[in-house]
Amino acid sequence: MAVKKTLLLAVLGAMLAGCAHQPVYTAHYYRTHKTAFKKELAFCAKAEKLSGSEEKNCQTAHRVQSDEEAAAGLFSGGTNNPALLP
Numbered sequence: 001m002a003v004k005k006t007l008l009l010a011v012l013g014a015m016l017a018g019c020a021h022q023p024v025y026t027a028h029y030y031r032t033h034k035t036a037f038k039k040e041l042a043f044c045a046k047a048e049k050l051s052g053s054e055e056k057n058c059q060t061a062h063r064v065q066s067d068e069e070a071a072a073g074l075f076s077g078g079t080n081n082p083a084l085l086p
Contacts (some may be wrong), residue, residue, distance in 0.1 A: 022053045030064045037061060 030037040044050075044058035 022051070022057070024053045024056045025060060027060050027064050027067075030061055037064065041065060 025036070025040075030040065040057055040061040043054075044061060047054065047058075050058060
């Protein structure tokens with residue numbers, strides 16, 4: 001009986017070891033860790049299937065990318081349209 005129990009625990013341990021859990025990162029993390037941000041965007045672009053945490057990270061990374069693009073456009077140096085000048 002002890003051998004069966006030991007074998008069962010060994011098999012369960014091996015199965016759980018293969019289930020690596022990826023943390024879910026925040027938008028603040030991606031804004032302050034640009035290398036991780038770029039890697040996540042590259043990963044999301046080529047991934048065919050995403051786990052739950054991977055999907056959340058991709059959504060967050062894309063949201064940060066959109067926010068940064070919008071901010072760059074908003075503060076890109078002004079306008080030549082006289083109707084928009086003070």
